[in-house]
Amino acid sequence: MLGIIGAMKEEVELLLEGLEGEERLDYPGVTLHRGRLDGLDVLVTVGGIGKVNAAMTTTYLLTAGATQVVFTGVAGGVHPELKVGDIVVSSDCLQHDVDVTALGYKLGEIPGENLSWPADEGLQALALEAAHEVEGVNVTGGRVVSGDVFVASPEKVAWLWQTFGAACAEMEGAAVAQVCARHGVPFVVIRSVSDTADGGAEVDYRDFMPLVARHAKQVVRGMTRRLAHAQAELQAQAEATGE
Template sequence: MKKLTLLLTLLTSTLSLADRIAIIGAMDSEIKILLSQMKNIEQEEKASVVFYKGKLENKDVVVFKSGIGKVNAAMSTTIAMEEYDVNKIIFTGVAGAINNNLNITDVVVSDYLVQHDYDTTVFGTKKGAVPGSVDAKFSADKNLINIAKNSAEKVLGKDKVYVGTIATGDQFIADKKTVQALESEFGAWAVEMEGAAVAHVANLYKTPVVVIRSMSDKADGSAHMNYNDFVNIAADNSAKIVINMLSQM
């Protein structure tokens, strides 16, 4: 009986150590290609978020739409960490370009992420200095950064792929003054609404994370027009990069 108990304990321990990668998008368009290629899908709903557990590129994954904004992103990422034994996190999706070198459909792979709308500067802190961040930023995993960069270059070509800081806030940025402020204050290359919240949770759980953003628009006065035209193309490109990443992992 003791031998059987020990065997079951070892088996349970081994299963809990199996790699499972969380792949997150904020919108349906950002995960549709991934879902179409998944196998052995098991579907569960928790806190109004549908989690799809299965195989993608022969890897154990859980894919889900977080919903838009930092609260949705943090909540759903936390559920994934607690319920699905996730040990790596990839966020895929679209963003607004800040750096002038970027063109629409170019890709930025995160090295750092910052919550640009977190402001306690009245107390003498740096803007974006969320408790738990280091120098106001959350870091992405170096190994995942390299895999994401290599995959993006294979999918799109080297001239369309950059590594840099991604800024996150609960706003759709659509004016040049704010774009200039985000670049000067944070050195941001792109801006979106979820990534730094996901990185915040990942860093607290000490789990490797990377955010991959394809530019759907220039985050300026033309943003709303560019976004409608290019959001699906950009989202598809980002998802294809994730699939290529999985084949290398």
């Protein structure tokens, strides 16, 4: 079952509109919507903003039976070549606001954890393939960095690029990645660039949110179609061999 998370309602409402056979699963502070998209069993939810909310919601998804997770939504572009509307598919995720360097750890490294968490290669490939179907945008794979801060200054953007080689910055993806990695569950983060994470971030973000939400929906639906097709093929092969 595919778990799909967006931090805000606007990031998943277009997916919820297409959900068939919807059933609500209520947890403290979170509602999971179980149903089917393109014939694929899915759980869709609004996770809330920030790393704590993202980690909590991911745990609920895994408890409810999600065997792979996609986080979708918007982010601030950090890579110098990214523009509003472009799409980033995570190669890995890192928490940029973690600093235990005083104890000898690398910047961003949580003691006892990896510095970053790599996305599942299969989900990453599916997401990149689906993203290339969105017209008029550039698509790139790259590092997604997360922190409990809305980045809105050129200085911070430059620091994230120079320090971590970040493609984009947001507030949830690395927490989702950390929980999934701990449970051995494949994940990928898909972010549409809603602003360039600089001094004009607040204005750009509000203006372009509807556009990038549509882009996120297109990519996720592209993935569900492909996953459903692959699932049907495996079932047909099993039936043909009598397994």
